[in-house]
Amino acid sequence: MKYGHFDDAAREYVITEPKTPYPWINYLGNHDFFTLISNTSGGYTFYKDAKFRRLTRYRYNNVPIDNGGKYFYIKDGDTIWNPGWKPVKTKLDSYSCRHGMSYTIVRGEKNSISAEALYFVPLHCRGEVQRVRLKNTGSVKKSLKLFSFIEWCLWNAEDDMTNFQRNFSTGEVEVKDSVIFHKTEYKERRNHFAFYSVNTPIKGFDTDREAFIGLYNGFENPDVVSDGKSKNTIAHGWSPVASHYLEIELNPGEEKDLIFVLGYIENEDDKKWESKGVINKEKAYQMISDFDSSEKVDRALAELRSYWDELLSKYVLSSADKKLDRMVNIWNQYQCMVTFNMSRSASYFESGIGRGMGFRDSNQDLIGFVHQVPDRAKERILDIAATQFENGSAYHQYQPLTKRGNDAIGGNFNDDPLWLILSTTAYIKETGDFSILDEMVPFDNDESKAKSHFEHLEASFYHIVNNLGPHNLPLIGRADWNDCLNLNCFSSNPNESFQTTENKKGGTAESVMIAGLFVLYGNEFVKLCEKIGKSDEAKTAQKHINDMIEAINQHGWDGNWFVRAYDFFGKKVGSDENEEGKIFIESQGFCTMAGIGAEDGRAKQALDSVKERLDCEYGIVLNNPAFTKYYIEYGEISTYPAGYKENAGIFCHNNPWIMIGETIIGRGDEAFNYYKKIAPSYLEDISDLHRTEPYVYAQMIAGKDAFKPGEAKNSWLTGTAAWNYYAITQYILGIQPDYDGLVIEPCIPKKWDGFKITRKFRGDTYHITVKNPAHVSKGVKTTELDGNALASNKIPIVEDGREHEVTIVLG
Numbered sequence: 001m002k003y004g005h006f007d008d009a010a011r012e013y014v015i016t017e018p019k020t021p022y023p024w025i026n027y028l029g030n031h032d033f034f035t036l037i038s039n040t041s042g043g044y045t046f047y048k049d050a051k052f053r054r055l056t057r058y059r060y061n062n063v064p065i066d067n068g069g070k071y072f073y074i075k076d077g078d079t080i081w082n083p084g085w086k087p088v089k090t091k092l093d094s095y096s097c098r099h100g101m102s103y104t105i106v107r108g109e110k111n112s113i114s115a116e117a118l119y120f121v122p123l124h125c126r127g128e129v130q131r132v133r134l135k136n137t138g139s140v141k142k143s144l145k146l147f148s149f150i151e152w153c154l155w156n157a158e159d160d161m162t163n164f165q166r167n168f169s170t171g172e173v174e175v176k177d178s179v180i181f182h183k184t185e186y187k188e189r190r191n192h193f194a195f196y197s198v199n200t201p202i203k204g205f206d207t208d209r210e211a212f213i214g215l216y217n218g219f220e221n222p223d224v225v226s227d228g229k230s231k232n233t234i235a236h237g238w239s240p241v242a243s244h245y246l247e248i249e250l251n252p253g254e255e256k257d258l259i260f261v262l263g264y265i266e267n268e269d270d271k272k273w274e275s276k277g278v279i280n281k282e283k284a285y286q287m288i289s290d291f292d293s294s295e296k297v298d299r300a301l302a303e304l305r306s307y308w309d310e311l312l313s314k315y316v317l318s319s320a321d322k323k324l325d326r327m328v329n330i331w332n333q334y335q336c337m338v339t340f341n342m343s344r345s346a347s348y349f350e351s352g353i354g355r356g357m358g359f360r361d362s363n364q365d366l367i368g369f370v371h372q373v374p375d376r377a378k379e380r381i382l383d384i385a386a387t388q389f390e391n392g393s394a395y396h397q398y399q400p401l402t403k404r405g406n407d408a409i410g411g412n413f414n415d416d417p418l419w420l421i422l423s424t425t426a427y428i429k430e431t432g433d434f435s436i437l438d439e440m441v442p443f444d445n446d447e448s449k450a451k452s453h454f455e456h457l458e459a460s461f462y463h464i465v466n467n468l469g470p471h472n473l474p475l476i477g478r479a480d481w482n483d484c485l486n487l488n489c490f491s492s493n494p495n496e497s498f499q500t501t502e503n504k505k506g507g508t509a510e511s512v513m514i515a516g517l518f519v520l521y522g523n524e525f526v527k528l529c530e531k532i533g534k535s536d537e538a539k540t541a542q543k544h545i546n547d548m549i550e551a552i553n554q555h556g557w558d559g560n561w562f563v564r565a566y567d568f569f570g571k572k573v574g575s576d577e578n579e580e581g582k583i584f585i586e587s588q589g590f591c592t593m594a595g596i597g598a599e600d601g602r603a604k605q606a607l608d609s610v611k612e613r614l615d616c617e618y619g620i621v622l623n624n625p626a627f628t629k630y631y632i633e634y635g636e637i638s639t640y641p642a643g644y645k646e647n648a649g650i651f652c653h654n655n656p657w658i659m660i661g662e663t664i665i666g667r668g669d670e671a672f673n674y675y676k677k678i679a680p681s682y683l684e685d686i687s688d689l690h691r692t693e694p695y696v697y698a699q700m701i702a703g704k705d706a707f708k709p710g711e712a713k714n715s716w717l718t719g720t721a722a723w724n725y726y727a728i729t730q731y732i733l734g735i736q737p738d739y740d741g742l743v744i745e746p747c748i749p750k751k752w753d754g755f756k757i758t759r760k761f762r763g764d765t766y767h768i769t770v771k772n773p774a775h776v777s778k779g780v781k782t783t784e785l786d787g788n789a790l791a792s793n794k795i796p797i798v799e800d801g802r803e804h805e806v807t808i809v810l811g
């Protein structure tokens with residue numbers, strides 16, 4: 001069943017039924033001011049950091065779901081309704097929610113009044129603009145009352161949820177004309193306040209939640225709206241809110257726009273006050289005046305649209321499959337930008353107070369957006385590298401506001417360092433900017449320990465070499481990519497987290513996945529060294545890689561697939577010897593991607609085993625058989641019920657590793673079949689089962705052993721976005737940036753006749769036509785650039801700023 005449809009021309013998903021199987025959300029904001037907004041206007045706003053600079057409050061895990069948002073209440077006679085249906089839930093005559101590229105338009109119609117609320121964060125603005133367009137579509141004059149409503153969060157979202165003994169006494173506001181200012185703690189250590197304005201005189205306002213809603217009411221029946229009159233309250237502690245009250249008359253056919261701005265302001269210390277106790281509002285008035293007319297709003301929206309036109313113009317596919325085109329051209333790239341901005345911090349599954357920017361996660365996210373915003377990618381790489389330790393290991397996360405690493409979600413994940421090689425080499429291949437390697441980057445955020453970025457990569461590489469276990473395979477540390485395979489952590493205490501509990505002393509558990517990762521990105525390190533003339537370094541590194549391949553060959557092959565790991569006791573994990581968890585996806589992915597066993601048939605055999613044991617209708621599960629009891633020596637993984645999350649769930653992040661592995665051995669049909677199973681646009685028709693948004697990937701789909709196979713969770717913030725984008729664009733469609741050109745090596749389903757791609761690369765635009773007359777999956781027969789035959793399938797960098805025609809014939 002569907003709950004809407006794609007509008008590809010507008011790059012929107014149009015939801016036409018408000019009761020979606022789960023709130024279907026969108027993200028507003030592109031730089032440092034962000035909003036999450038659901039299809040019924042739920043969600044919240046923050047500046048830079050969802051934990052430390054939360055502007056508005058949100059209630060997770062509440063009943064009913066999705067409580068708190070940016071609500072407009074319309075009182076038309078005795079009928080009270082919201083354009084987004086919630087929270088009053090009055091039946092609407094029509095409803096739609098258009099989630100577009102960084103904007104959302106929620107539209108409702110009731111009793112001949114149409115109300116359309118546009119929400120977006122203009123570029124370079126620390127504020128959200130909301131335009132409410134009211135229209136009388138009937139034939140009699142209407143007199144309406146409109147109440148806006150948001151609820152302030154007292155800045156630190158975690159403290160806000162817990163520290164009531166203090167917080168119920170700290171809230172402070174000011175109201176001036178049509179602007180409501182939230183200034184809690186401004187008089188002490190904060191230099192920031194927020195405001196909510198409307199561009200017209202108001203009839204009244206409220207800033208005290210209890211007065212607006214009523215102590216025993218909910219968002220669905222606030223006292224003030226039922227009474228049809230605000231109380232002009234000034235909050236003193238308790239829970240400050242902001243609500244404007246407007247009276248509006250509309251003749252038949254008449255339309256009126258109201259513009260609201262929810263903004264964030266920082267003032268320098270000596271400019272905080274206008275007079276004693278009265279905040280300096282100058283910057284707020286500037287922001288308000290930037291958007292005080294519909295023309296200005298239209299202009300800002302047009303700017304935002306062209307920003308996205310530009311971002312999405314860098315890789316444009318035209319194939320015979322519109323579901324594929326809309327993933328590649330619109331939604332997958334969009335999701336990659338969202339993961340760039342959010343990492344794993346704020347979604348409807350991530351509370352914004354738990355996780356910051358992940359070292360591993362953010363490096364991987366980069367391969368999904370580096371072509372869109374290379375400059376920002378560079379900054380991100382350097383920020384991440386600055387949290388690395390001198391020995392190459394890393395904090396697992398850092399806070400976006402402070403850019404400082406912390407170990408709140410554990411540390412010592414031995415795969416972490418290698419992802420820095422992936423992100424850096426992807427950046428250089430995209431841009432040709434080798435200068436990043438010479439940037440001086442601190443270790444552990446300590447400037448006195450700064451070394452060149454190249455030395456950070458070296459530290460990453462050697463962290464593996466210096467931490468090998470009894471089989472000469474990499475020590476796993478707390479865990480590798482699979483956070484839940486905690487092989488050195490034995491926890492029998494339900495009150496401790498697997499991520500932070502003490503590792504067992506002297507743990508020598510090893511990871512075959514890290515071994516594959518090391519070969520793959522170690523090879524990239526070697527290529528890079530060669531490229532920059534460090535041939536001695538390259539040779540030495542190559543030796544370590546060869547040793548690792550040897551160790552995998554000796555100890556990492558189980559007969560039909562790659563072993564996953566060795567546990568604390570030196571026993572195999574992910575082996576036929578095991579009763580459960582005989583085979584895992586990660587080592588099959590990384591070893592085959594690294595080309596291990598490509599020549600002697602083991603790669604094919606490993607991938608066949610994946611097909612046989614891990615594949616199912618909805619994607620590839622992580623392990624099989626699923627764990628049905630708790631294995632203390634495996635850690636968190638076996639705590640999950642069978643079929644969920646890391647215990648045999650379809651962990652969509654790692655499915656592309658198999659897709660890429662399949663392309664390495666030339667099986668385009670298999671690769672694309674796997675792609676289609678988890679790509680959301682192909683799942684739109686089963687939205688009632690899948691539940692999360694049909695326009696973005698979810699982290700996890702319940703696997704074949706689960707109670708409800710096919711049901712997804714954790715949409716939006718997942719490495720799935722970047723990895724699927726990388727797999728489809730670089731390995732299946734096969735357009736791969738390299739240091740000195742664009743390599744074109746598609747691996748597609750045999751029945752495809754071909755496809756076209758426009759790719760902007762290093763200042764030029766390449767119009768690439770791939771033809772497949774012989775109906776093969778892989779193999780480039782001829783390559784032409786601007787009508788001239790080339791000897792290889794690498795398009796050299798022309799760099800003349802022009803358009804170029806490339807024709808590739810497979811065969």
Ligand code: BGC
Nearest residue numbers: 344358360361481482483484
């Ligand atoms: C984490 C990733 C991790 C994955 C698998 C995600 O929740 O953000 O860093 O690789 O889970 O455990």
